[in-house]
Amino acid sequence: MHALRNTRLPEDGAAPAANPAHGGIGRWEVSSFARFGGGDRFDTLERQLAYFGTALWGLAPLLRVAAADPDGGQRRTSFSGPTILAPATFRGYSGAQGRHLYLAALAHVQAHLHHGGRRFPAGSLKPMQIALISLIEDARVEHLAMRGLPGLGHYWQPYHVAEPTASPTAASLMARLARALIAPDHADPDGWIAKARRLFFEAEPEWHDPANSRRIGGLLGNDLGQMRLQFDGLRHVVEPVYRDDNKGLWHFERTGDEAADDDALPLPARLEPDDGKPPQSGSPPDDADKVRLTPIDPEAGIPIARYPEWDHLIGAARLDWTTLVEYQPALGDAGPLALLLHRHHALLERMVGVIQPARISRSTRLRRQPDGEEFDLDAALTATIDQRTGLTPDPRIYTRFERRMRDLSVLLLLDGSRSTNDRSPVSGQRVLDLEIEAAALLARALERSGDLFAIRAFCSNKRDDVRYYRIKDFAEPHGALAEQRLAGLAGEYSTRIGAALRHAGAELALRQSYRKLLLVITDGEPSDIDIADRKYLVEDARHAAHALARDGIDVFCIGLDGEGENYLHRMFGARRVLHVDRIEKLPECAAALYVRLTT
Amino acid sequence: MILSDHYIADEPYYRPVGDEITLFEAAYAMRLPVMLKGPTGCGKTRFIEHMAWKLNKPIVTVACHEDMTASDLVGRFLLDANGTIWHDGPLCLAVRHGAICYLDEIVEARQDTTVVIHPLTDERRILPLEKKGELVRAHAGFHLVISYNPGYQSILKDLKESTKQRFCAIEFGYPEAEVEAEIVAHEAGIGPDAAALLVTIGERSRNLRGHGLAEGASTRMLIHAGQLLKHGIQLEAACRIALILPITDDTDLRGALCAAVAACV
Numbered sequence A: 001m002h003a004l005r006n007t008r009l010p011e012d013g014a015a016p017a018a019n020p021a022h023g024g025i026g027r028w029e030v031s032s033f034a035r036f037g038g039g040d041r042f043d044t045l046e047r048q049l050a051y052f053g054t055a056l057w058g059l060a061p062l063l064r065v066a067a068a069d070p071d072g073g074q075r076r077t078s079f080s081g082p083t084i085l086a087p088a089t090f091r092g093y094s095g096a097q098g099r100h101l102y103l104a105a106l107a108h109v110q111a112h113l114h115h116g117g118r119r120f121p122a123g124s125l126k127p128m129q130i131a132l133i134s135l136i137e138d139a140r141v142e143h144l145a146m147r148g149l150p151g152l153g154h155y156w157q158p159y160h161v162a163e164p165t166a167s168p169t170a171a172s173l174m175a176r177l178a179r180a181l182i183a184p185d186h187a188d189p190d191g192w193i194a195k196a197r198r199l200f201f202e203a204e205p206e207w208h209d210p211a212n213s214r215r216i217g218g219l220l221g222n223d224l225g226q227m228r229l230q231f232d233g234l235r236h237v238v239e240p241v242y243r244d245d246n247k248g249l250w251h252f253e254r255t256g257d258e259a260a261d262d263d264a265l266p267l268p269a270r271l272e273p274d275d276g277k278p279p280q281s282g283s284p285p286d287d288a289d290k291v292r293l294t295p296i297d298p299e300a301g302i303p304i305a306r307y308p309e310w311d312h313l314i315g316a317a318r319l320d321w322t323t324l325v326e327y328q329p330a331l332g333d334a335g336p337l338a339l340l341l342h343r344h345h346a347l348l349e350r351m352v353g354v355i356q357p358a359r360i361s362r363s364t365r366l367r368r369q370p371d372g373e374e375f376d377l378d379a380a381l382t383a384t385i386d387q388r389t390g391l392t393p394d395p396r397i398y399t400r401f402e403r404r405m406r407d408l409s410v411l412l413l414l415d416g417s418r419s420t421n422d423r424s425p426v427s428g429q430r431v432l433d434l435e436i437e438a439a440a441l442l443a444r445a446l447e448r449s450g451d452l453f454a455i456r457a458f459c460s461n462k463r464d465d466v467r468y469y470r471i472k473d474f475a476e477p478h479g480a481l482a483e484q485r486l487a488g489l490a491g492e493y494s495t496r497i498g499a500a501l502r503h504a505g506a507e508l509a510l511r512q513s514y515r516k517l518l519l520v521i522t523d524g525e526p527s528d529i530d531i532a533d534r535k536y537l538v539e540d541a542r543h544a545a546h547a548l549a550r551d552g553i554d555v556f557c558i559g560l561d562g563e564g565e566n567y568l569h570r571m572f573g574a575r576r577v578l579h580v581d582r583i584e585k586l587p588e589c590a591a592a593l594y595v596r597l598t599t
Numbered sequence B: 001m002i003l004s005d006h007y008i009a010d011e012p013y014y015r016p017v018g019d020e021i022t023l024f025e026a027a028y029a030m031r032l033p034v035m036l037k038g039p040t041g042c043g044k045t046r047f048i049e050h051m052a053w054k055l056n057k058p059i060v061t062v063a064c065h066e067d068m069t070a071s072d073l074v075g076r077f078l079l080d081a082n083g084t085i086w087h088d089g090p091l092c093l094a095v096r097h098g099a100i101c102y103l104d105e106i107v108e109a110r111q112d113t114t115v116v117i118h119p120l121t122d123e124r125r126i127l128p129l130e131k132k133g134e135l136v137r138a139h140a141g142f143h144l145v146i147s148y149n150p151g152y153q154s155i156l157k158d159l160k161e162s163t164k165q166r167f168c169a170i171e172f173g174y175p176e177a178e179v180e181a182e183i184v185a186h187e188a189g190i191g192p193d194a195a196a197l198l199v200t201i202g203e204r205s206r207n208l209r210g211h212g213l214a215e216g217a218s219t220r221m222l223i224h225a226g227q228l229l230k231h232g233i234q235l236e237a238a239c240r241i242a243l244i245l246p247i248t249d250d251t252d253l254r255g256a257l258c259a260a261v262a263a264c265v
Ligand SMILES: Nc1ncnc2c1ncn2[C@@H]1O[C@H](COP(=O)(O)OP(=O)(O)OP(=O)(O)O)[C@@H](O)[C@H]1O
Pocket: B013, B014, B015, B016, B017, B038, B039, B040, B041, B042, B043, B044, B045, B046, B047, B104, B147, B149, B183, B187, B219, B220, B223
């Protein structure tokens, strides 16, 4: 019944030669398909598919991997609202064929999203009618898509290979009908198919209206019903393989499908050990315990420094008032984080584009230049003397100033306090998740730009336990371990930010760089359980930030929550606070930051 | 005449897209400094050359860059047999002799360089040559035009507010598909169908602007692809070398763009 699965594609997965209508200007021989690999699995192709979909329709597709079918049945793409679910692999399609199939399948679903209407109410329609209406709808959206992008036909047509058979079944007739509608030159002797073709192409001027699919499909369903052909609605699999399962086209009242319509689905099966990979989570914490040499309570921290705290009421610092205690960061599952970063690839590119070109260094005087603002006096004298004595003067007689290399150390200080467990009123996302994502994205961008950076996190449990976590050190390359530590941040205790600022500043002060940037990422108001005065910690932080600025450390703050704004402005100065309520804003924020740093 | 090389003898082909010619003429008549805004390769340079030809004016073009100093624009002392001698820079030449001075990609220049145009772009219309101790009053025909690409890269290097506010701006973008096809067909010497196809392909890559690509393929790139077609190169290869490989090194993007080109044909 599913003999159609193994469509014959050219070995290299190339699309067929171009439409002869454009013959004059050269044929599209997609030899480059082989060159631009990407594999045949969804996870290796995802980025490329996202770019492909965006290029075609100007809208980034919301791609997710579908949960594996427990029965191991035929896999098809599926969509629900804007969310597109793709199988992790298409069985039987490997290499370039797999890639081709994913491209064809994505283009098909996007044709639905672009040219489809509201979901059809299933009402009391029979499964066969539903299948036929869906089939006509498939052809309708494909034809509309091909009007603007005629090459899409080459993606779809190779999969239509159904031929007339001696004793047709409903399923085989449908596969033939699908072919007849999409490849109008293909001859099929069947009368019902001829009628369907006629109805479909007569409606061409009306194709923009999905009601036509409903009408034509309904008529054809009645005919097929009268032929008394068996149709197993439950086991029916849409053919050809690149087409979706049609679930996104219908509204079945009983299941209340439409309610789920526009909700993006939660991150699904990708993270299940469905594809043979062991889950990344679980094991690291145990390992970490094993490695630990000291038999003392692994939860305990080591006090490493004392810092003063500014009391705005008495207008003086309380000496050695706070104790900074270093704790081992917990390791979390970096898998979901890696996946997110993967999705945010475009953001990362933009960040690198912003960060990399910034010239941050001392400007140096370059002597003996062929060009410049001013004469290099020594060189000019030598040249004049040479000239007067009849020698050929060296024309490099100018001097100018230039910033050449970049020389910057960055310390990212993350707020790991309990309040970060709140959800953002804007996005509904947990602030901590946004913070981790932002830090991870920044870290990757910094790593790519070659800047030296470290990541620290802090929270506090009264003044003698300001907790400090080293997520990544300056000397350590940014990699999986750092991302696991990031993912392991929990969001507990309070926010005694002043002490953390002082310690982070002290770490930066030891660096040799020309510019030193302390970038604090927080959700707003500082607090601790032993402090009742709301202004106290704000004023202390302000004091700490000022002191750091005097020592030549640039302190900037990324605020993740609009509500803390006043506090943040008070602590860091309005010009040094940047707001990010969605991860998409991060590149802009990085840009603004580097502008302020370089001007 | 000093700037005789700077006149444009033959009409440069320019296909108007909106009312930019009228607007420019009005701004020129009032000698209001003009900023031509738009992405790379969308016809700004071609436009100003066309206008210089149309107004019969010499044009002095300076491609701005990061290491450009005020002296590069204004002028500097050079050494000769008798000591030092002042040499006018391109801006100073245009100011003295009444040319259009076109500062291409002005944001590339450092802000301390850009400020030398300030006294030229208000009612004073003067250019002080500090090192020489001279104050050059602009010739009545002098007109300052700058180009500016508002891509996100320029967030880092933006014009000072006080520079921006001295200019009128004319916005350029990629023209509508039919118009752009007309331009591509004219410039590359190919048929209208092939040109229209190249524009459709160009739109695919412009869809990726901000989603992986800093900019999509410009009109200039489409013309390049057209010229390759004209020369007998196959469409696939022409698109690959003129439209895809130059704008990205990311294999996924390249693969996606190739696949998207295939969807257009
Ligand atoms: N409206 C137009 N009329 C005629 N030719 C055009 C037009 N728009 C673009 N072109 C063509 O596009 C090419 C690129 O345009 P041009 O060199 O003027 O770009 P630009 O905007 O100055 O780019 P850049 O910012 O990179 O300097 C021109 O050589 C010309 O062939």
